[in-house]
Amino acid sequence: MVLFDCAQGGAGGAVATVNVADAAKGDGMSTAKPAGAAGMACAYSLSRHPEKFDCEVWEALPTAGGVATSCVVKSSDGMEFEMNDQVQGGVPSYRNNLLMFEEFGFKSSPLKFRVCFGKGDNAWTNHSPSKLAERLQPEIEKFGKALKWISRFEFIFVFVPINKVLKWWGFSDDFANRMVFPLTALFFGTGNQTPYVSAAIIARVFRDKELALFHYSAERLLHGEPDVFAFENLENIFTTIAKKIPARVFVNRPVASVERGPKVTRVTDKFGRVAEFDDVVFTCSTEVTRDVLKSPSWLERKLLANVRYFDDLIVTHEDHDYMEKEYEMHAADNEDMYFIRTDPEDPSKVEMSFNLSMYQPHLLDAKGARRNLYQTIFLDARGKDRWTIDAIDEKKILKKRWTRQFAHTWTHFAKWVPFVRFIQNTKRTWYAGAVTVANTHEVAVMSGFAVAHRLGAPFPYFHDPLAYSQMKLFMSVTHGTSLPLPKEFKNKHKAS
Structure with missing residues (x-):
C-alpha cells in the first residue's frame, strides 16, 4: 500500500x-x-x-x-510542521496527474526511491547487497523467468493471486514472505491482503514498458533507485x-x-x-x-x-527508538524512504513506515537540519491484536488517522x-x-x-x-x- x-x-x-x-x-x-x-x-x-x-x-x-490531504502537526518540542498526509508523490509515468497540476502552477520535486525490507539477517534493500538476497538468489532468478510467463499469459494470471503462483512454481515460503509479499505491500498492501494480489498486476510493476515501477535484478530482485517525485x-x-x-x-x-x-x-x-x-x-x-x-x-x-474495503490506521510520530526496534535503520543519516516490517510469527503479515522528511524536503528544524517525522501504517483492523502500535511512545505520537481503502486482491x-x-x-x-x-x-x-x-x-x-x-x-x-x-x-x- x-x-x-x-x-x-x-x-x-x-x-x-x-x-x-x-x-x-x-x-x-x-x-x-x-x-x-x-x-x-x-x-x-x-x-x-x-x-x-x-x-x-x-x-x-x-x-x-x-484522500490527498495536508495538515499541520506540532512536534514534542513545540515546532509546527506542514505536511502532506497519506498521499506523498508518484513516479514520472504519472503524466496526466503531473500535467494537470502544472497547468495550475504546481511543480513536483524529483527524488530517488529507497526502501528497506525486513530486519537483521532478513533485511534487504533496492540499493545495496544483502545476506537474504544472496541466500535466495536462485529463487530471485527463477522469479524473473516466472514474471515473463505471467506477462505473456496476463489474461489468465490477472485472475490468479500471487501466493498461488508462488506455490505452483515451487518457491519457498522464505522467498514469498521475506521478498515478494513485502515488495507487493509497497503499493498494494491495503488491508494486509498482499498474498491475494493479482499476479499479473505484480508482473506489470516490473515489466510494463511505460509504467514499470522497478527494474528487475537477477541478483537482488530490485535494481537501483527509481526516479520518483513528491507533490507540493x-x-x-x-x-x-x-x-x-x-x-x-x-x-x-x-x-x-x-x-x-x-x-x-x-x-x-x-x-x-x-x-x-x-x-x-x-x-x-x-x-x-x-x-x-x-x-x-x-x-x-x-x-x-x-x-x-479494509480499515487501516495511519500514525504520524517521531519515535526513532521504535523505528530502530522494529525496522532496519542503517545509520543515523539513513536516507531510506520506506520501511517494511514482517511479522515474525506470521510472515505473511506486514506493517510499513516511511520517513516523511525524505518525501517532503521542507521538513527541516530551526537549524535547517532534516527533521525525521515518521508515518507508520497498521494494516487491517481485524488483526489489530498483532499490531506494534503500543510500542510507539504515546508522547511522540503527533497524529492518528483511520483510513478505509479497497484492496487489490x-x-x-x-x-x-x-x-x-x-x-x-x-x-x-x-x-x-x-x-x-x-x-x-x-x-x-x-x-x-x-x-x-x-x-x-x-x-x-x-x-x-x-x-x-x-x-x-x-x-x-x-x-x-x-x-x-x-x-x-x-x-x-x-x-x-
Whole structure:
C-alpha cells in the first residue's frame, strides 16, 4: 500500500454536478462527483468548455482533494510542521496527474526511491547487497523467468493471486514472505491482503514498458533507485484548482440520496437541500455509492458489492527508538524512504513506515537540519491484536488517522474491473475514481478525464504521447471505448 499515492477520491460520499449546455436543445445537462482527484479532474476537463458545461462538485469533506490531504502537526518540542498526509508523490509515468497540476502552477520535486525490507539477517534493500538476497538468489532468478510467463499469459494470471503462483512454481515460503509479499505491500498492501494480489498486476510493476515501477535484478530482485517525485502541498493544489475552474465546488456537502428519474436525477444532501441534474458522476467509494444510490440496476447492485474495503490506521510520530526496534535503520543519516516490517510469527503479515522528511524536503528544524517525522501504517483492523502500535511512545505520537481503502486482491480484477464498463452511463450515471482500476493518483485523474471525454469534453492531453497512451488503455478497460488520436497530433507522436 504504501503508496506513492492512495487516491480514492471523495471517500466521504460527496457528489459533484456538471451542467452541460445542449446546443441542440438549449437546455442544461448535469453531472455529479466528489472533489477528490477524480472529481476535480473531471470538473476541470468539463470546465474547459464553459459554453457546453455548467458543473457543480459536492464534497463531503472540509476541503477538496479527497484522500490527498495536508495538515499541520506540532512536534514534542513545540515546532509546527506542514505536511502532506497519506498521499506523498508518484513516479514520472504519472503524466496526466503531473500535467494537470502544472497547468495550475504546481511543480513536483524529483527524488530517488529507497526502501528497506525486513530486519537483521532478513533485511534487504533496492540499493545495496544483502545476506537474504544472496541466500535466495536462485529463487530471485527463477522469479524473473516466472514474471515473463505471467506477462505473456496476463489474461489468465490477472485472475490468479500471487501466493498461488508462488506455490505452483515451487518457491519457498522464505522467498514469498521475506521478498515478494513485502515488495507487493509497497503499493498494494491495503488491508494486509498482499498474498491475494493479482499476479499479473505484480508482473506489470516490473515489466510494463511505460509504467514499470522497478527494474528487475537477477541478483537482488530490485535494481537501483527509481526516479520518483513528491507533490507540493496538496491542500493548496486542490484548493487552487477549485477556485480557478468555472465549476462550483461545494465542500462540507455530503450526499444523502441520488434518485434517477426518466429525464433528470434528484440529488439530496445531508441537509435536505435538493438539486436536479441530467448526469451524475460518482467518484466516491463504491460503499458510499451503494448507500446513496436509490434503485440501482441489478448489475450495479451486484458489481458495486464486489469491491472489498479494509480499515487501516495511519500514525504520524517521531519515535526513532521504535523505528530502530522494529525496522532496519542503517545509520543515523539513513536516507531510506520506506520501511517494511514482517511479522515474525506470521510472515505473511506486514506493517510499513516511511520517513516523511525524505518525501517532503521542507521538513527541516530551526537549524535547517532534516527533521525525521515518521508515518507508520497498521494494516487491517481485524488483526489489530498483532499490531506494534503500543510500542510507539504515546508522547511522540503527533497524529492518528483511520483510513478505509479497497484492496487489490485478484477478485478486484476478476469481479469488478472488467465489468465497470457495463455500468457506465446507466441512467446517465457514471463511475470514476481510483477504485475503477488501481489505487493511484494517476488512475484517479484519468478516470475523471475519461468520464468528461464521454460526456463531450475532449481529453486535454492528446499532445503528450505517454499521457495519451495511458489514457487510451484506461478508456478501453473502464469504458470499453477507443480514444482515436486527432490528426493534428499524429506526426508529433510518430516523432517521439
